[in-house]
Protein backbone atom coordinates (compact mmCIF):
# COMPACT_ATOMS: atom_id res chain seq x y z
CA UNK A 1 0.00 0.00 0.00
CA UNK A 2 1.06 3.57 -0.45
CA UNK A 3 0.19 7.04 0.73
CA UNK A 4 -0.93 9.08 -2.25
CA UNK A 5 -0.47 12.79 -2.87
CA UNK A 6 -3.62 14.87 -2.45
CA UNK A 7 -4.39 17.15 -5.38
CA UNK A 8 -5.09 20.79 -4.48
CA UNK A 9 -7.67 23.16 -6.02
CA UNK A 10 -6.37 24.47 -9.33
CA UNK A 11 -5.55 20.95 -10.50
CA UNK A 12 -7.77 20.20 -13.53
CA UNK A 13 -8.45 16.63 -12.36
CA UNK A 14 -10.63 18.09 -9.59
CA UNK A 15 -12.81 19.80 -12.21
CA UNK A 16 -13.16 16.79 -14.52
CA UNK A 17 -16.09 14.36 -14.47
CA UNK A 18 -14.57 11.04 -13.44
CA UNK A 19 -15.18 7.92 -15.53
CA UNK A 20 -17.22 4.88 -14.58
CA UNK A 21 -15.18 1.94 -13.33
CA UNK A 22 -15.54 -1.01 -15.68
CA UNK A 23 -12.65 -3.22 -14.58
CA UNK A 24 -12.80 -4.84 -11.17
CA UNK A 25 -9.38 -6.33 -10.60
CA UNK A 26 -6.19 -6.00 -8.61
CA UNK A 27 -5.55 -2.44 -9.85
CA UNK A 28 -8.86 -1.22 -8.45
CA UNK A 29 -8.27 -3.12 -5.19
CA UNK A 30 -4.88 -1.42 -4.86
CA UNK A 31 -6.39 2.00 -5.55
CA UNK A 32 -9.02 1.48 -2.84
CA UNK A 33 -6.40 0.23 -0.34
CA UNK A 34 -4.10 3.17 -1.07
CA UNK A 35 -6.99 5.65 -0.80
CA UNK A 36 -8.02 4.18 2.57
CA UNK A 37 -4.46 4.41 3.84
CA UNK A 38 -4.13 7.98 2.55
CA UNK A 39 -7.47 9.01 4.09
CA UNK A 40 -6.37 7.66 7.47
CA UNK A 41 -2.97 9.30 7.18
CA UNK A 42 -4.55 12.75 6.81
CA UNK A 43 -7.41 11.93 9.20
CA UNK A 44 -9.93 12.57 6.47
CA UNK A 45 -13.62 11.76 6.65
CA UNK A 46 -13.71 10.87 2.98
CA UNK A 47 -11.57 10.79 -0.12
CA UNK A 48 -12.55 10.70 -3.79
CA UNK A 49 -10.25 9.20 -6.44
CA UNK A 50 -9.83 12.49 -8.37
CA UNK A 51 -8.33 13.94 -5.17
CA UNK A 52 -5.41 11.56 -5.64
CA UNK A 53 -5.24 12.25 -9.38
CA UNK A 54 -7.24 9.24 -10.55
CA UNK A 55 -10.26 10.16 -12.66
CA UNK A 56 -12.43 7.19 -11.72
CA UNK A 57 -15.77 7.02 -9.90
CA UNK A 58 -14.56 5.71 -6.54
CA UNK A 59 -14.62 7.16 -3.05
CA UNK A 60 -13.69 6.01 0.43
CA UNK A 61 -15.27 7.22 3.66
CA UNK A 62 -14.71 6.95 7.39
CA UNK A 63 -17.28 8.81 9.43
CA UNK A 64 -19.70 8.31 12.30
CA UNK A 65 -18.22 4.88 13.03
CA UNK A 66 -18.79 3.69 9.48
CA UNK A 67 -16.05 3.14 6.93
CA UNK A 68 -15.86 1.71 3.46
CA UNK A 69 -15.65 2.48 -0.21
CA UNK A 70 -18.12 2.83 -3.08
CA UNK A 71 -17.47 2.34 -6.77
CA UNK A 72 -19.74 4.01 -9.35
CA UNK A 73 -21.96 5.63 -6.68
CA UNK A 74 -25.46 6.83 -7.50
CA UNK A 75 -27.28 9.00 -4.96
CA UNK A 76 -30.91 9.07 -4.02
CA UNK A 77 -31.70 12.18 -1.96
CA UNK A 78 -34.41 13.35 0.40
CA UNK A 79 -36.32 16.43 -0.69
CA UNK A 80 -35.57 18.29 2.53
CA UNK A 81 -32.27 19.70 3.66
CA UNK A 82 -30.38 19.07 6.88
CA UNK A 83 -29.06 21.87 9.04
CA UNK A 84 -25.96 23.46 7.50
CA UNK A 85 -22.67 22.17 8.91
CA UNK A 86 -19.15 23.34 8.24
CA UNK A 87 -17.32 21.31 5.63
CA UNK A 88 -13.70 21.41 4.67
CA UNK A 89 -11.94 19.66 1.85
CA UNK A 90 -8.51 18.07 1.73
CA UNK A 91 -8.14 19.66 -1.70
CA UNK A 92 -8.90 23.15 -0.36
CA UNK A 93 -6.77 23.19 2.78
CA UNK A 94 -7.18 25.67 5.57
CA UNK A 95 -10.78 26.82 5.08
CA UNK A 96 -14.25 25.58 5.93
CA UNK A 97 -17.79 26.89 5.43
CA UNK A 98 -21.33 25.75 6.25
CA UNK A 99 -22.73 23.93 3.23
CA UNK A 100 -26.39 23.17 2.44
CA UNK A 101 -26.94 19.42 1.97
CA UNK A 102 -29.88 17.07 1.77
CA UNK A 103 -30.95 15.43 5.05
CA UNK A 104 -30.91 11.82 3.86
CA UNK A 105 -29.25 9.90 1.11
CA UNK A 106 -29.04 6.37 -0.18
CA UNK A 107 -25.93 5.57 -2.15
CA UNK A 108 -25.96 2.55 -4.41
CA UNK A 109 -23.00 1.26 -6.38
CA UNK A 110 -20.49 -1.53 -6.23
CA UNK A 111 -17.62 -2.65 -4.07
CA UNK A 112 -14.11 -3.25 -5.41
CA UNK A 113 -15.11 -6.77 -6.44
CA UNK A 114 -18.10 -5.57 -8.40
CA UNK A 115 -20.70 -6.71 -5.87
CA UNK A 116 -23.71 -4.42 -5.45
CA UNK A 117 -23.70 -2.11 -2.41
CA UNK A 118 -26.42 0.07 -0.94
CA UNK A 119 -25.99 2.28 2.14
CA UNK A 120 -28.33 4.89 3.51
CA UNK A 121 -27.68 7.54 6.08
CA UNK A 122 -28.54 10.91 7.51
CA UNK A 123 -26.54 13.73 9.01
CA UNK A 124 -22.78 13.62 8.57
CA UNK A 125 -22.78 10.35 6.66
CA UNK A 126 -25.31 11.72 4.16
CA UNK A 127 -23.24 14.92 3.97
CA UNK A 128 -20.05 12.94 3.30
CA UNK A 129 -21.68 10.89 0.51
CA UNK A 130 -22.89 14.09 -1.15
CA UNK A 131 -19.49 15.79 -0.81
CA UNK A 132 -17.59 12.80 -2.24
CA UNK A 133 -20.01 12.12 -5.10
CA UNK A 134 -19.74 15.80 -6.04
CA UNK A 135 -15.97 15.29 -6.39
CA UNK A 136 -16.65 12.61 -9.02
CA UNK A 137 -18.62 15.16 -11.04
CA UNK A 138 -15.90 17.82 -10.78
CA UNK A 139 -17.90 19.74 -8.18
CA UNK A 140 -16.32 21.20 -5.02
CA UNK A 141 -18.23 22.22 -1.91
CA UNK A 142 -17.45 25.88 -2.55
CA UNK A 143 -19.71 25.60 -5.61
CA UNK A 144 -22.60 24.87 -3.24
CA UNK A 145 -22.12 28.05 -1.20
CA UNK A 146 -24.23 31.14 -1.67
CA UNK A 147 -24.12 34.80 -0.71
CA UNK A 148 -21.56 36.00 1.80
CA UNK A 149 -20.14 32.53 2.46
CA UNK A 150 -19.42 32.06 -1.21
CA UNK A 151 -17.76 35.46 -1.48
CA UNK A 152 -15.68 34.81 1.64
CA UNK A 153 -14.59 31.38 0.40
CA UNK A 154 -13.56 32.64 -3.02
CA UNK A 155 -11.67 35.48 -1.37
CA UNK A 156 -9.89 33.07 0.98
CA UNK A 157 -8.93 30.87 -1.96
CA UNK A 158 -7.55 33.86 -3.85
CA UNK A 159 -5.56 34.92 -0.79
CA UNK A 160 -4.21 31.45 -0.09
CA UNK A 161 -0.98 30.55 -1.77
CA UNK A 162 -2.17 27.14 -2.90
CA UNK A 163 0.67 26.66 -5.36
CA UNK A 164 3.19 26.62 -2.56
CA UNK A 165 0.85 24.52 -0.42
CA UNK A 166 0.64 22.01 -3.25
CA UNK A 167 4.42 21.75 -3.35
CA UNK A 168 4.62 21.37 0.39
CA UNK A 169 1.85 18.78 0.30
CA UNK A 170 3.76 16.73 -2.23
CA UNK A 171 6.79 16.89 0.00
CA UNK A 172 5.01 16.08 3.22
CA UNK A 173 2.36 13.65 1.99
CA UNK A 174 -0.39 16.11 2.93
CA UNK A 175 -0.07 15.23 6.58
CA UNK A 176 0.10 18.63 8.22
CA UNK A 177 -2.20 20.27 5.68
CA UNK A 178 -4.87 17.63 6.07
CA UNK A 179 -5.00 17.84 9.82
CA UNK A 180 -5.00 21.61 10.08
CA UNK A 181 -8.67 22.29 9.51
CA UNK A 182 -12.04 21.04 10.53
CA UNK A 183 -14.92 19.48 8.76
CA UNK A 184 -17.85 17.18 9.36
CA UNK A 185 -18.01 18.16 13.01
CA UNK A 186 -14.60 16.83 13.96
CA UNK A 187 -11.71 19.25 14.35
CA UNK A 188 -9.15 17.13 12.56
CA UNK A 189 -10.94 15.76 9.54
CA UNK A 190 -11.23 16.78 5.91
CA UNK A 191 -12.80 15.10 2.95
Ligand code: ZN
Nearest residue numbers: 089090091191
Ligand atom coordinates in the same frame (compact mmCIF):
# COMPACT_ATOMS: atom_id res chain seq x y z
ZN1 ZN B 1 -13.45 17.25 -0.67
